[in-house]
Structure formats: C-alpha cells, structure tokens
Amino acid sequence: MRYVSTRGAAPELGFADVLLAGLAGDGGLYVPAATPALPGLTGVHDYADVAAAVVAPFVGDDIDADTLTRLCHEAYATFRHPAVVPLVQIDDRHWLLELFHGPTLAFKDVALQLVGRLFDHVLAERSERVTIVGATSGDTGSAAIDGVKGCRNVDIVILYPAGRTSEVQRRQMTTVDSPNVHTVAIDGTFDDCQDLVKAMFGDAAFRSEMRLSAVNSINWARVMAQIVYYVTASRALAEAPTFCVPTGNFGNVLSGWIAREMGAPISDFIVASNENDILTRFINDNDMSTREVVPTLSPSMDIQVSSNFERLLFEMNDRDGGLTAEQLERFRAVGRLDVEADQRAEFIDGSFRAARCDDDQTIAEIRRMHAETGLSIDPHTATGVAAARRLGSDRPIVTLATAHPAKFPDAVRDATGRQPALPEHLADLFDLDEHTVALPNDLAAVQSLVRSVSRVGA
Numbered sequence: 001m002r003y004v005s006t007r008g009a010a011p012e013l014g015f016a017d018v019l020l021a022g023l024a025g026d027g028g029l030y031v032p033a034a035t036p037a038l039p040g041l042t043g044v045h046d047y048a049d050v051a052a053a054v055v056a057p058f059v060g061d062d063i064d065a066d067t068l069t070r071l072c073h074e075a076y077a078t079f080r081h082p083a084v085v086p087l088v089q090i091d092d093r094h095w096l097l098e099l100f101h102g103p104t105l106a107f108k109d110v111a112l113q114l115v116g117r118l119f120d121h122v123l124a125e126r127s128e129r130v131t132i133v134g135a136t137s138g139d140t141g142s143a144a145i146d147g148v149k150g151c152r153n154v155d156i157v158i159l160y161p162a163g164r165t166s167e168v169q170r171r172q173m174t175t176v177d178s179p180n181v182h183t184v185a186i187d188g189t190f191d192d193c194q195d196l197v198k199a200m201f202g203d204a205a206f207r208s209e210m211r212l213s214a215v216n217s218i219n220w221a222r223v224m225a226q227i228v229y230y231v232t233a234s235r236a237l238a239e240a241p242t243f244c245v246p247t248g249n250f251g252n253v254l255s256g257w258i259a260r261e262m263g264a265p266i267s268d269f270i271v272a273s274n275e276n277d278i279l280t281r282f283i284n285d286n287d288m289s290t291r292e293v294v295p296t297l298s299p300s301m302d303i304q305v306s307s308n309f310e311r312l313l314f315e316m317n318d319r320d321g322g323l324t325a326e327q328l329e330r331f332r333a334v335g336r337l338d339v340e341a342d343q344r345a346e347f348i349d350g351s352f353r354a355a356r357c358d359d360d361q362t363i364a365e366i367r368r369m370h371a372e373t374g375l376s377i378d379p380h381t382a383t384g385v386a387a388a389r390r391l392g393s394d395r396p397i398v399t400l401a402t403a404h405p406a407k408f409p410d411a412v413r414d415a416t417g418r419q420p421a422l423p424e425h426l427a428d429l430f431d432l433d434e435h436t437v438a439l440p441n442d443l444a445a446v447q448s449l450v451r452s453v454s455r456v457g458a
C-alpha cells in the first residue's frame with residue numbers, strides 16, 4: 001500500500017514511513033493511494049481480530065499478519081469491556097457506541113493504544129528511536145502517554161498549560177511513572193504549548209537531532225484505527241445505520257466515511273458541534289469560515305480549524321493535490337473556504353447532516369438522558385445525543401460516546417446532581433505521586449529539557 005499527500009508535492013511513502021512522519025513534507029496529510037475494499041469477516045467476531053483484518057490492507061507488507069494480530073490483541077486487551085467498544089441501546093432506534101473503556105477514558109485510546117505499539121514495532125525493526133513531542137489541553141496527552149508508556153524506542157514529552165486542565169486530566173498524565181514519559185507544565189495557555197511544539201518542529205536542526213515525531217490527530221494511523229468500530233457497530237445492526245459523531249477535528253467522522261467507502265453498511269452521518277460550529281455551518285449553510293475559539297463544556301471539540309477535513313476536501317477535488325493546496329492557502333489567508341455546488345451535491349448532501357449544541361443544551365441533554373435511562377453521559381457525548389434527537393433518522397442511529405462521564409465530573413454533577421465515579425483502575429488516581437516539571441513559556445528552556453530526557457543517539 002502506497003500513500004499520497006493531499007497537497008500533491010510530497011513523495012509517496014509506505015505505511016511505516018507514513019506512521020513515523022505524521023505530516024507530509026509539503027504540509028499535507030497522507031491518504032492511501034487507493035481505498036481498499038472491506039475484507040471478508042465471516043466468523044470473525046473478536047474486536048482485535050476484526051481490527052487486524054480491517055487495517056491489514058492499509059498496513060500492506062510493512063508488518064506481517066501475525067505481528068499485526070498480536071499488536072491488535074495487546075492494544076485492545078487494555079480495554080475494560082469484553083466487547084472493547086460495546087453498543088448500548090437507549091431506545092428502540094437509538095444506540096450509544098461506548099468508545100471510552102480504554103485506559104484514559106476517552107475514544108482516543110482506541111487509536112493510540114494501537115498506534116503506540118505500531119511505533120514501537122516499526123522502530124525496533126529499524127533499530128531507531130524517536131522523541132514524540134505534543135501539546136495537550138487534556139485528552140490527547142494522557143491517551144498518547146498511555147499508548148507509548150511501555151515503548152522501548154520512544155520518549156515522549158507532553159506540554160500542558162499549568163492550571164488549565166482538569167485535575168483528573170492532569171493526574172492521568174503526571175502520575176504515569178515510566179522512564180520514557182515526561183510531562184511539562186507550561187506557564188501559559190494551550191495555544192502557547194502548541195506554539196512551542198510547532199517551533200520545535202520548525203527548528204530543522206533540533207528536529208533531526210531529536211528525531212521528533214508526533215501522534216496528533218492528523219496521523220493517518222489514528223484515522224485508520226478508528227475505521228474498525230464503524231465496521232463492528234454497523235455489522236451488529238440489522239439495517240445500515242446513521243452514525244452521529246461529536247466532532248472537532250473531523251477525524252472521527254472521517255474514519256466513518258472511509259468505512260462506508262470500503263463497503264461497510266452505513267447510511268449517513270450526523271456531525272455534532274458545540275459552540276465552535278464551523279463544521280455545522282459548513283454542512284448546513286455552506287459557510288466554512290473561522291471564528292474565535294470559545295471555551296465550552298466539551299473542550300476536546302473546541303476547535304475552529306478541522307484539520308482532518310483536508311482529507312475529504314482532497315476527495316472532493318477528485319484527488320487534485322495542487323488544487324487542494326491552493327484552496328487551503330486561500331483559506332489560511334482569508335479565513336473562508338468555498339466549495340463548488342456540484343462538489344457539495346456529490347459529497348455532502350445525502351451523506352452529512354449537522355447540528356450545534358450549546359452549553360445549556362448540553363447540560364439539559366445530560367440531565368434528560370439521566371432522567372430517562374439512568375445513564376450518565378459526558379458533555380461531548382451529550383452534544384451527539386442532542387444532535388441525533390433533533391435531526392432524527394429513518395434508520396437506526398448510533399451516537400458515538402467519546403468520553404467516560406467521570407472524565408468531566410463537574411458538568412455531569414451540575415446536570416444530574418450526582419458525581420460520576422472513576423472506574424476501578426483509576427480509583428487511586430488522587431493518591432499517586434505526580435511527576436512533572438514546571439517551565440516558563442520559553443522555547444530554549446523547553447528544548448533544553450527535551451534534549452536532556454531524549455535517548456535518541458544515546
């Protein structure tokens with residue numbers, strides 16, 4: 001399997017190189033040169049076995065079948081539910097797909113538990129090491145740390161804004177006691193952390209000296225791993241469902257769209273936004289224009305530039321990388337992206353609907369769900385349930401439950417009057433020692449820390 005860049009000016013690569021590269025050299029995102037058909041899955045029921053079969057054509061010859069199956073089993077053995085991602089029926093036509101039974105309680109574990117193991121395997125084969133650096137406002141950092149904490153060939157440094165994550169989120173990162181895991185509390189905002197990471201990648205000498213790598217949501221391997229649960233959920237229902245996806249970066253819903261392209265029985269998608277509603281405005285009103293990010297109760301969706309949308313745009317442009325690059329350049333310059341009516345007709349109409357859910361509606365939905373079913377849902381999931389209920393479908397609807405309610409206890413307690421309990425494996429989270437370093441918002445200080453902990457070349 002070969003991969004091409006959405007901006008058409010980077011070399012084609014195989015899976016292992018795409019995995020380690022993250023972003024393409026021309027600033028684009030890697031996509032498979034051709035979308036494979038879904039493999040036959042008769043008699044395959046175990047989630048890890050389905051995962052190995054579904055991702056195999058994307059991995060190609062870069063990892064042998066037995067190794068891939070073993071890595072999938074190891075990744076999904078970390079989930080606390082025997083079904084890994086159980087479907088829970090909430091009324092006669094509506095299901096929740098619970099994606100939060102992984103180690104850090106958010107759907108990012110589904111991808112990152114596998115991606116960490118893929119990294120370690122590929123690096124071991126090549127006798128190489130990398131240093132992963134990343135910035136987090138909460139969920140991504142802990143999921144990335146947990147995905148690589150056992151890796152021998154990866155050191156990871158995660159920057160987070162001091163005092164601006166929830167205590168659960170911070171402790172999930174800082175209490176991991178592993179020699180390759182380093183967390184840094186930056187005296188600044190999430191944007192400052194992100195700028196520091198970008199500056200490290202922009203420093204070519206530092207980048208190659210430290211062999212910097214990233215596991216952010218534009219990494220193809222994350223999109224790939226997320227395809228699997230759309231396959232398992234749609235197979236479990238008698239009729240092709242509508243999937244409702246709480247989204248920010250368009251990563252999760254893009255995986256669903258690819259699953260449908262591969263032949264999974266899926267009717268269409270509902271995109272759920274919070275007040276940062278660029279995707280809803282685009283889908284409903286053809287208005288893809290950026291606005292200021294506003295903080296909401298569903299912080300992992302507080303995004304105004306949905307980076308993974310670039311992969312769908314590339315398809316809408318009939319895989320013309322030059323045109324895609326040009327459009328994105330204009331988008332960056334003027335803050336607005338226009339697509340042709342015939343592109344919308346082919347790719348958006350009939351496939352995507354969207355709804356926006358503000359914080360009041362989010363709280364109301366958590367309360368309503370708790371009153372009607374006894375289930376507690378987190379604020380991200382609540383935006384999805386609210387969108388699904390508002391838009392409806394003549395098909396079964398599956399709403400993706402992207403975080404465990406205990407990850408966002410304040411909103412859930414405000415809505416239901418009850419504090420959701422942490423699962424047993426995190427019950428001692430508040431007793432464990434924290435390992436973290438505090439640094440000013442200063443590139444030289446951060447680079448010197450990365451240099452001191454990285455074992456690249458050691």
Ligand SMILES: *Cc1c(COP(=O)(O)O)cnc(C)c1O
Nearest residue numbers: 247248249251252300380402403
């Ligand atoms: C990251 C995240 C999302 C958004 O996922 P995208 O891939 O950006 O669409 C939604 N909910 C939770 C809980 C998340 O952590």
